[in-house]
Amino acid sequence: MPLKAASLGAALGETLPLHSSLCRREAASFQQAVKGSEPVVVACTQEKRLFAEIGTQTEGAVAPVRFVNIRETGGWSRDAAQAMPKIAALLAAAKLPEPEPVPTVGYASQGRLLVIGPLQQAERAAALVQDTLDVTLFTTGGPGAQDRRQLVLGGRIDGLTGWLGAFRFDWTPVNPIDLDLCTRCNACVAACPEQAIGLDYQIDLARCTGHRQCVKVCEAAGAIDFDRQAQAQSDTFDLVLDLRAQPAFAQHAPPQGYFHLPAAGEGAWGEAALLTVLKLREMVGEFEKPRFFQYKQKLCAHTRNGQVGCDACIAICSAAAISSEPSRQQVKVNPNLCVGCGACTTVCPTGALTYAYPRAPEQGLHLRTLLSTYAQAGGRDAVLLLHSQEAGRVLVEDLGRAARLGQAQGIPANVIPVGLWHTASTGLDLWLSAVAFGASQVVVLVTGEEAPQYLDGLKEQMAVAQAILHGLGYAGTHFELLQATSTPTLDAALQSLRNTRQQVPREAAKFAVAAEKRATLELALDHLAAHAPQRPEAIELPAAGSPFGSVAVDKDRCTLCMSCVGACPASALQDNPQSPQLKFIEMNCVQCGLCATTCPEDAITLQPRLLLTPQRREARVLNETQPFACVRCGKPFGTLKAIEAMLGKLSGHAMFQGAALERLKMCGDCRVIDLYSATDEAKITDA
Known part of the structure; x- marks a missing residue:
């Protein structure tokens, strides 16, 4: 990498000696640096394991070490010589304090595995994990092995719910043959004159005419009883492997501990099956994950007085983790089902749901540090490339390696990659803040791993954000959803960004992102408006996803019953105790629609817009009467x-x-x- 230690040091305000063989001949320099308590930043992610080993061999107190990738993200690119401002920004952000720890969600698995599917394939899967897991099979038909190694159940599936360590399986045995008692001697198969019994040891009742020869030959085992009453059964399992064509869970993100792997013919499973088996074998014990969200019921605009208003979080959740609780005027988020995508927090207009991994102030500090350091180091036209920590990170690193081999151009010098737990976890507040901090463009990289509703939600939010900037006179496209699944497509898309120019505020903002979403939006909007090329009275916004707007009241129909005031969760609509007046504070309105839904006269309609006059913060009278x-x-x-x-x-x-x-x-x-x-x-x- 063509690193310039002097320019990097100047940007970071310190002297930076350049080590070209730090993980080999110059390991002693690393050992010297980590002696003490101040965190040490290592700009190499490839040799994490080696540096950790060297740290354990260092005498005395060893400082915490943070790693940052400047190679694939900047140093391995055709723009590497111009990438020093970006590299300085990445180093500065890596020096920030670690985010505050968040509460965790615990799981406990003892290894009880339920395998559902054709008996032969279920037995084959069970054979791969039975040395580690306690396996129960539920057959959906087909022949099985002659020797029985696991408990086998059968019948009608009534339901499957739960998550890792807490799945509940309900079924009803509707067949005369009890698979648990059956010894698979095949006597019933041979004795049945209608050939109604197959090697799945289930009776086809449509073909059975009542000879009952099977009952006689099974007298010793007693596995066949036509008079047995079908009684609903249930049991609990820690893990589920579903081999059926259609999964038990229709949502994009199934519960943790559930694996869907459609059964295939002999020898046709391949890599997916191998990876699934390896994951199953590892899922015994106690596990933790972050509690990704925080919920404040008092800010929620979901329901009031039995009427449903905003349900954006429920509609976008790909894990079916969010449900409605109208009786309590709130939504309920199941932390065990939540996968941490953060899409609910992105589309929430009020900030009732906020992302906690990391929290908004920590994300804001990270973005502001990146952009301010980049600008101080002489960088221009900064583009933030938001990508996931999984497929997105892999794609970015693959592009860097391809550029090193001359097969691609690599990440442009002005494009700063920012890793997120999930690309759906940021929205209007952080995007507009980033532009206020100096970003010319915010690009969200999606790689095909996202649920379709995530893309719809991100597009809606970007349309609102772009409408605000265009309304303020900022030219160009500031927000873009970049879809790429391969190195060539990502490379081409990033190179096309060179040909665009976006207008940004003349002065970068310095405000701190607040914990409350609406507060952050106000700070960002104030800065963007103060430096805007134009300042209209109001900006019309798209109806879908707009968190700002007014309401129009038909005075001929409105009787001032004040039902809307009682329904408004944001105190945007207010009454006057001294006089029959309906007042409105536009800054508070979140366009949830509860007022329009509640109004018995159908006198209220929503008007998505952003008012920029001082009246936005003042109460104005919408209707009054004697x-x-x-x-x-x-x-x-x-x-x-x-x-x-x-x-x-x-x-x-x-x-x-x-x-x-x-x-x-x-x-x-x-x-x-x-x-x-x-x-x-x-x-x-x-x-």
Whole structure:
């Protein structure tokens, strides 16, 4: 790599000696550097194991070591000579403190494996793991081996739920042959005159005419009983291997501990089967994963008063981990099913669901450090390439190696790779913040491992973010979804970014990303608007995915019943205790639609937009009317329009005639007094 130690040191504010053989002849320099407590950054990920061994051989206290890849991401590229600002940025970000630890979710597996599928294939799979796992087979048909090595179940599958260490399997034995008692002597197969019994030892009841010869020959084992009542059964398992053509779980991300591997003919399984078997053998013991999310019910716009508003998180979750709980006015996230994609936090308009691995402030600090260091080192037109830690990282590193061999151009000098646990875990708040920090473009790399709804959600969010920047006059395409599954396609796509130019703020922002999503959005929007080429009063936004907007109220239909105020989860809609008024603070509106859903007069419609005038933060009156005064005491108790509408609807009803209709014009207290007065008068008259 054509490294320039002097320029890198100047960018980082320290002297950097260049070691060309640090993991070999100059290992003593590494040992000297790690003596102490200050973290040491090693710009080589290939020799992690070797450096760890050297660390164990170092006397005294050894500092924590962090590794960063500057080779495939910058040094191995046709732009390597111009990549020093990017390399400095990567080194600076690697020096940041480690993210705060997050709570974990625990799993415990004792190795109880359920294999579902054709008996022969199920037995073959079981043979590969039975030395490690306690295997139970559930046959879906077909012949099996003559010798029985595992417990075999059969019948009708009623359900399969759960996750690693806690699967519940429900079934009903509907066949006369008890597979657990059957010795596979084949006497019943030979005795059946209708040939209704196969080598799967299940009776085809459609062909069986009732000779019952099978019962007689099976008398010793007692495995066949036509009078046995089918009773629902259930059991628990730690792991499930499903060999059926259709999986038990339809979602894109099945529960951990569940493996779907459609059965194939003899010798036709291949690499997928081998990898699955290896994973199964390793899944015995206790395991932990991060609790990827945080949920604040008070911010949630999912439901109010039995009405469902925002369900973006439920719709986008690929693991079926999020469900609705209308009775508690919230959603429920199952941490055992959550796979940490973060898509729910990306589409959540309020920030009720936030990503915790890492948290937003830590992600924001990482991006700001990358971009500020890059700019200080002389870099221009920075592009953030957000990629996953799995397939995305592999693709980026493969591209670097191809460039080293002259087979590709490699990562351009202005493209800074940023690894994420999942590419769906960032959204509007961080993307707009990145542009405010100086990024000319934010590119999200998707590699085919993502659920289809993730791509839809990311496109919607990018459309909203781009509409905001275009509305502010920033020219160019600032957000792009880059789809690549091979080194050549990634290389070509990254090279095409060279031909685009994006307009960015004249001055980079320095604000800290907040823990609250809406607070971060406000900070980013304020900075972008302050340095915008143009400043319209409002920017129209796409309806799909917009977290900003206004509401329009049809004053002819609205009776100021205030149902919308009670339904609004963000306090955007408010009443006036002193006067019949419906007020609105646009900055608070998250466009959840609960107000429109709740309104009994269908008088409310949503208007996705971003208002840029000071009125965005001020309460404005959407509708008002005269109060209606009690005809008995004169106290205001409702609105003129609401009372008139009620009188109009009930005036023809038999129960509301004469004095009863007049009582509707009274406040609650006077209505009771008048009713009892009329009752007393009636009693006196009767007497």
